[in-house]
Amino acid sequence: MEQLHTVIIIGFFAVIGGAQNPMSPAPLQSPSYLISVPRVLRSGVPTTVSITILAKSSVLVISEIMQGNNSLGRAQTTVEGGSTKLQVLPPIPENDSSYWYPYKLIVNGYIGQTLVFSNSTMLQYSPRSVSILLQTDKPKYKPGQAVKIRALVITPDGKPCDKQIDIIIMDPRENLIRQWLAVDTLLGETANEFQLSQNPPLGTWKIIATVNEVTQEKIFTVSHYVLPKFEVLLDTPDVLYCEENLTYTVTAQYLYGKPVAGKMSVVYVHGFHGITSSHEDWKMIDGKAELSFDVPSLFHKKKSADYMSPFYEEFDTSDYIDINVQVTELLTGVTYNSSARVSVVMYKYNLEFQQHPFTIKPSLKFSAQLKLSTYNRRPLTAEDQSRSVTLTVNQEHLTPWMLEWENSANFKTRNSSHLEFIASTFIYPNGNISVKSLQLTVPADGVIPFQIELSENVAMLTIEVMRDKCDS
Ligand SMILES: *[C@@H]1O[C@H](CO)[C@@H](O)[C@H](O)[C@H]1NC(C)=O
Numbered sequence: 218m219e220q221l222h223t224v225i226i227i228g229f230f231a232v233i234g235g236a237q238n239p240m241s242p243a244p245l246q247s248p249s250y251l252i253s254v255p256r257v258l259r260s261g262v263p264t265t266v267s268i269t270i271l272a273k274s275s276v277l278v279i280s281e282i283m284q285g286n287n288s289l290g291r292a293q294t295t296v297e298g299g300s301t302k303l304q305v306l307p308p309i310p311e312n313d314s315s316y317w318y319p320y321k322l323i324v325n326g327y328i329g330q331t332l333v334f335s336n337s338t339m340l341q342y343s344p345r346s347v348s349i350l351l352q353t354d355k356p357k358y359k360p361g362q363a364v365k366i367r368a369l370v371i372t373p374d375g376k377p378c379d380k381q382i383d384i385i386i387m388d389p390r391e392n393l394i395r396q397w398l399a400v401d402t403l404l405g406e407t408a409n410e411f412q413l414s415q416n417p418p419l420g421t422w423k424i425i426a427t428v429n430e431v432t433q434e435k436i437f438t439v440s441h442y443v444l445p446k447f448e449v450l451l452d453t454p455d456v457l458y459c460e461e462n463l464t465y466t467v468t469a470q471y472l473y474g475k476p477v478a479g480k481m482s483v484v485y486v487h488g489f490h491g492i493t494s495s496h497e498d499w500k501m502i503d504g505k506a507e508l509s510f511d512v513p514s515l516f517h518k519k520k521s522a523d524y525m526s527p528f529y530e531e532f533d534t535s536d537y538i539d540i541n542v543q544v545t546e547l548l549t550g551v552t553y554n555s556s557a558r559v560s561v562v563m564y565k566y567n568l569e570f571q572q573h574p575f576t577i578k579p580s581l582k583f584s585a586q587l588k589l590s591t592y593n594r595r596p597l598t599a600e601d602q603s604r605s606v607t608l609t610v611n612q613e614h615l616t617p618w619m620l621e622w623e624n625s626a627n628f629k630t631r632n633s634s635h636l637e638f639i640a641s642t643f644i645y646p647n648g649n650i651s652v653k654s655l656q657l658t659v660p661a662d663g664v665i666p667f668q669i670e671l672s673e674n675v676a677m678l679t680i681e682v683m684r685d686k687c688d689s
C-alpha cells in the first residue's frame with residue numbers, strides 16, 4: 218500500500234489553562250498536534266487519518282470528508298494527550314460527481330466545547346484499483362429459497378482481473394451469517410449460492426464483497442410475498458333487461474375475512490349502440506353494500522334525446538353497462554378496485570321457433586312450436602304466463618301466372634321472432650294477402666305449440682311474434 222502521507226497540520230494550540238481566563242490563549246508554544254492523511258482519496262477504500270496529540274490534554278478530534286457542501290463521511294475519536302490514534306472514515310463510493318467536484322478533509326479538535334484547532338486539505342481523487350460488480354439472481358427472496366450470487370472483479374478500464382475475493386452475508390440485524398474468504402476468481406468471476414432457511418430473519422440482507430481494500434455491497438430482501446390487503450368483489454347479474462334497475466352487491470373484505478370500512482367510488486360506463494356515456498356515484502361501505510343504478514331512466518333520457526334512429530337497430534345486441542368500483546379504506550387510504558360488465562337486453566323474453574318444418578306444402582297443416590323464455594333464463598313466473606303471445610301470420614298467394622310451386626320452399630329466419638317461407642324466388646305480390654292473428658297462451662314451460670292451415674296456393678308464409686322493446 219502506498220504510504221504517501223502528507224502532513225497537513227502542524228499547528229499550535231494553546232492549552233486552556235483554567236476557568237478564569239478561558240478565551241485568551243496562552244502564548245504560542247511548540248507544535249501540539251500532528252495530523253496526517255494520504256494525499257490521494259481512493260474510491261471504495263476507507264480513508265485513514267492518523268492523529269497525534271503532543272500536548273497533555275485529551276482532544277476530541279472530528280474529521281469529515283466534504284464534497285462541496287455534502288458531507289461524505291465523518292469520524293470522531295478522543296485522543297489522549299501524548300498519544301497517536303487512527304481514525305477511519307468510510308469509503309467514498311464512485312460516481313459521476315467524483316471527477317467533477319473536489320474532495321476536502323476537515324479536521325477539528327475540541328477540548329470540551331472549545332475548538333482548539335481546525336485545518337483542512339484538498340484530497341486528490343483516484344479511481345478504484347478494481348471494481349466489483351455484485352449480482353443476485355433476484356432482488357427479493359422467500360424463506361427457503363437459494364440466493365445465487367455472482368461477483369465480477371474488473372480493472373478501471375473494464376477488464377476482468379483475477380484476484381482473491383471475500384464475500385460475506387449479513388442478516389437484517391447485521392449478524393454475519395455466511396462467509397467465503399479468499400475465493401479465487403476465474404476470469405474475474407465467482408459464483409456462490411446461499412440457501413435461506415425456512416425461517417430466516419425477514420428484512421434487508423446484505424452481501425459484502427471485498428477485493429484488496431475495495432468493498433462493494435449489495436442488498437436483497439427476504440419476505441413472505443405480500444398479498445393484496447383486501448379484495449373487492451362484485452356480485453352482479455350478467456344480463457339485465459333495460460326496464461329494470463341494476464342492483465348488485467359489493468363486498469370488501471380483508472383476505473382473512475374481516476370486513477373493510479371505507480368509501481366506494483363507482484363509475485358506470487353505459488355502452489349504447491356503440492356510444493358510451495359515464496355516470497358516477499359514491500357510497501360508504503362497511504364490508505358489504507347494496508347498490509342500485511337506475512337503468513330505465515337512462516334509456517328514457519336517450520329516447521327523448523332523439524338517440525333513436527333506424528341505423529342503431531343493428532347494434533342492439535352489444536349494449537352493456539360496465540361497473541367500476543373503487544374502495545378506499547378509511548384508516549389507511551389503501552385502495553383496491555374491481556369491475557364487471559353487465560349486458561343490457563332490449564327484450565324481456567327470448568322467443569324462438571322450434572320444431573318447424575323447413576319446407577311448406579299448400580293445403581297442409583303447418584305445425585310448429587314457439588319457445589318463450591326469460592332474458593335471464595329464469596323460470597317463467599305467473600305474471601310471465603299471464604301474458605298472451607300474438608302471432609301474425611301472412612300468407613301471400615300464388616298469382617295464376619307464377620311459376621309452379623317448387624316443392625322445396627326457401628326458408629329464412631331473419632331474427633328469432635320472425636319466420637319466413639318463400640315458395641319461389643319469383644314472387645310478384647298480387648295484393649292478395651291473407652293476414653291472420655293468433656292469440657296463444659303461455660304454459661309454464663314456455664313451449665307454445667301452434668298450427669296454421671295453409672291455403673292451397675300459398676307462395677309465401679311469414680309468421681311474426683310481437684314483442685315489446687324498451688326503446689321503441
Ligand atoms: C493548516 O495546516 C497548514 C499546513 O500544515 C498550515 O500551513 C496552516 O497554517 C494550517 N491552518 C490553520 C488554520 O491552522
Ligand SMILES: *[C@@H]1O[C@H](CO)[C@@H](O)[C@H](O)[C@H]1NC(C)=O
Pocket residue numbers: 285286
Ligand atoms: C454551500 O453553502 C453555502 C452556505 O450555506 C452556500 O452559499 C453555497 O452556495 C453552497 N454551495 C453549494 C455548491 O451548494
Ligand SMILES: *[C@@H]1O[C@H](CO)[C@@H](O)[C@H](O)[C@H]1NC(C)=O
Pocket residue numbers: 287289310311312313314315
Ligand atoms: C454521488 O455521490 C454523492 C455522495 O455519495 C452524492 O451526494 C451524489 O448525489 C452522487 N451523485 C450521483 C450522480 O449519483
Ligand SMILES: *[C@@H]1O[C@H](CO)[C@@H](O)[C@H](O)[C@H]1NC(C)=O
Pocket residue numbers: 460461462509510511512513
Ligand atoms: C329504479 O330506481 C329509481 C331511483 O332509485 C326508482 O325511482 C325507480 O322506481 C326504480 N325502478 C324500478 C323499476 O325498480
Ligand SMILES: *[C@@H]1O[C@H](CO)[C@@H](O)[C@H](O)[C@H]1NC(C)=O
Pocket residue numbers: 541542543554555556
Ligand atoms: C383499478 O386499478 C388498476 C390498478 O391500479 C388501474 O390500472 C385501473 O385503472 C383501476 N380501474 C379503475 C376503474 O379505477
Ligand SMILES: *[C@@H]1O[C@H](CO)[C@@H](O)[C@H](O)[C@H]1NC(C)=O
Pocket residue numbers: 631632634635
Ligand atoms: C325481425 O325481422 C323483421 C323483418 O326483418 C323486422 O320487421 C322486425 O323488426 C325484426 N324484429 C326485431 C326484434 O329486430
Ligand SMILES: *[C@@H]1O[C@H](CO)[C@@H](O)[C@H](O)[C@H]1NC(C)=O
Pocket residue numbers: 614649672673674
Ligand atoms: C285471393 O285468395 C283467395 C284464397 O286463395 C282466393 O279465394 C281469392 O279468389 C283470391 N282473390 C284474388 C283477387 O285473387
